Amino acid sequence: MSAKNTRDRIVETADRLFYEKGFEYISVGDIADAVEITRGNLTFHFKTRDDVLEAVIERRMGRTRDMLAQWEKEGCTAAERIGSFINILIMNRTKILLHGCPVGTLCTELAKLEHAALTNANRIFSLFRDWLKSQFEQLGCGGESKAHAMHLLAWSQGTATLAQAFRDETFIRAEVSRVQAWLAGLGKQGTRRRKR
Amino acid sequence: MSAKNTRDRIVETADRLFYEKGFEYISVGDIADAVEITRGNLTFHFKTRDDVLEAVIERRMGRTRDMLAQWEKEGCTAAERIGSFINILIMNRTKILLHGCPVGTLCTELAKLEHAALTNANRIFSLFRDWLKSQFEQLGCGGESKAHAMHLLAWSQGTATLAQAFRDETFIRAEVSRVQAWLAGLGKQGTRRRKR
DNA sequence: GTCTATAGTATGATAGAC
DNA sequence: GTCTATCATACTATAGAC
Numbered sequence: 001m002s003a004k005n006t007r008d009r010i011v012e013t014a015d016r017l018f019y020e021k022g023f024e025y026i027s028v029g030d031i032a033d034a035v036e037i038t039r040g041n042l043t044f045h046f047k048t049r050d051d052v053l054e055a056v057i058e059r060r061m062g063r064t065r066d067m068l069a070q071w072e073k074e075g076c077t078a079a080e081r082i083g084s085f086i087n088i089l090i091m092n093r094t095k096i097l098l099h100g101c102p103v104g105t106l107c108t109e110l111a112k113l114e115h116a117a118l119t120n121a122n123r124i125f126s127l128f129r130d131w132l133k134s135q136f137e138q139l140g141c142g143g144e145s146k147a148h149a150m151h152l153l154a155w156s157q158g159t160a161t162l163a164q165a166f167r168d169e170t171f172i173r174a175e176v177s178r179v180q181a182w183l184a185g186l187g188k189q190g191t192r193r194r195k196r
Numbered sequence: 197m198s199a200k201n202t203r204d205r206i207v208e209t210a211d212r213l214f215y216e217k218g219f220e221y222i223s224v225g226d227i228a229d230a231v232e233i234t235r236g237n238l239t240f241h242f243k244t245r246d247d248v249l250e251a252v253i254e255r256r257m258g259r260t261r262d263m264l265a266q267w268e269k270e271g272c273t274a275a276e277r278i279g280s281f282i283n284i285l286i287m288n289r290t291k292i293l294l295h296g297c298p299v300g301t302l303c304t305e306l307a308k309l310e311h312a313a314l315t316n317a318n319r320i321f322s323l324f325r326d327w328l329k330s331q332f333e334q335l336g337c338g339g340e341s342k343a344h345a346m347h348l349l350a351w352s353q354g355t356a357t358l359a360q361a362f363r364d365e366t367f368i369r370a371e372v373s374r375v376q377a378w379l380a381g382l383g384k385q386g387t388r389r390r391k392r
Numbered sequence: 393g394t395c396t397a398t399a400g401t402a403t404g405a406t407a408g409a410c
Numbered sequence: 411g412t413c414t415a416t417c418a419t420a421c422t423a424t425a426g427a428c
Binding site for chain 1 (some may be wrong): 281296
Binding site for chain 1 (some may be wrong): 420421422423424425
């Protein structure tokens with residue numbers, strides 16, 4: 001941490017704070033305090049709070065790309081790779097119970113504020129959507145691939161929202177099982193169709 | 197509007213503003229301005245901003261109870277009544293595209309802020325969940341009724357979140373069709389089971 | 393690259409006149 | 411029940427010393 005330069009530490013810390021408490025709740029002073037620098041120093045790196053937000057979104061875009069590339073490398077089949085997406089709900093369950101989905105909660109907040117950065121934040125959703133669409137195509141879902149991708153993305157959002165509201169980890173596990181069964185059904189269907 | 201007393205006008209206006217812009221973004225001054233009263237007058241009715249929030253949640257609880265009672269009166273079968281729930285996504289689509297789900301977005305925000313009112317806000321979710329559970333039981337879903345209720349609630353949240361982020365009305369309609377097909381399948385299953 | 397000092401504004405909340 | 415006046419605090423953002 002101390003080896004990194006101040007700019008990176010600001011973005012990293014702001015990313016965490018925006019996620020945990022929401023963009024509107026976190027002031028420039030909160031970020032500076034957490035990084036243990038002064039507000040003046042923070043302003044040297046980012047002129048406004050919105051500039052920090054842009055950098056945070058950029059960071060999240062990059063990390064999402066890395067994660068998708070990793071799944072691409074690890075999963076042998078499309079079903080396995082989609083399974084990696086489903087499993088982030090389990091992997092990140094502790095944080096989701098407390099703060100929800102980082103992408104979903106940010107987009108919701110920015111949409112309410114009619115904030116210009118919503119367009120950029122949405123690109124993270126689009127990254128997932130396009131990647132999932134490609135996986136469903138490989139699974140043999142054809143023209144339904146985009147709808148399936150959106151459906152799965154929506155599923156992850158709804159599950160995160162209710163899990164956070166009710167602070168219920170059991171619910172996450174139940175929903176993951178349910179959607180994995182749905183995916184298994186789709187896989188068979190896809191296989192059947194290709195054999196015809 | 198002008199016939200109503202000031203207190204009611206404050207709660208009604210705050211309800212709308214909190215929904216449209218988020219609780220954290222709306223100040224006491226914003227509410228007073230919108231109601232066209234002074235801050236001092238607002239403070240006479242509600243000592244703190246949190247007190248306004250409590251009243252808003254209470255109002256939403258009441259309106260939700262009324263809506264569920266209405267659906268209970270209108271729908272002849274359990275499937276029809278569950279259909280009424282699904283249809284709110286269509287009914288409220290314009291507002292959902294702009295501001296998301298009023299219950300979901302409030303609970304998400306309060307959870308992030310670790311706000312004491314989260315418990316009360318969650319009760320609105322619980323109203324829906326318990327009502328849906330009862331409907332699924334009447335549909336013959338037995339022990340799966342609660343899981344189905346939570347699944348449907350999560351579906352509504354995920355659909356609202358993505359529809360808001362992408363400002364995509366077509367997506368809402370596609371998801372409504374999809375979940376209605378799921379519901380129709382469940383209804384048949386339930387009927388079969390009862391006939392055994 | 394980091395700091396202090398400060399301007400200007402908005403906030404939540406209170407006291408007291410009418 | 412409604413208003414004005416006011417306090418103490420917190421905010422974003424800027425200017426300029428080191």
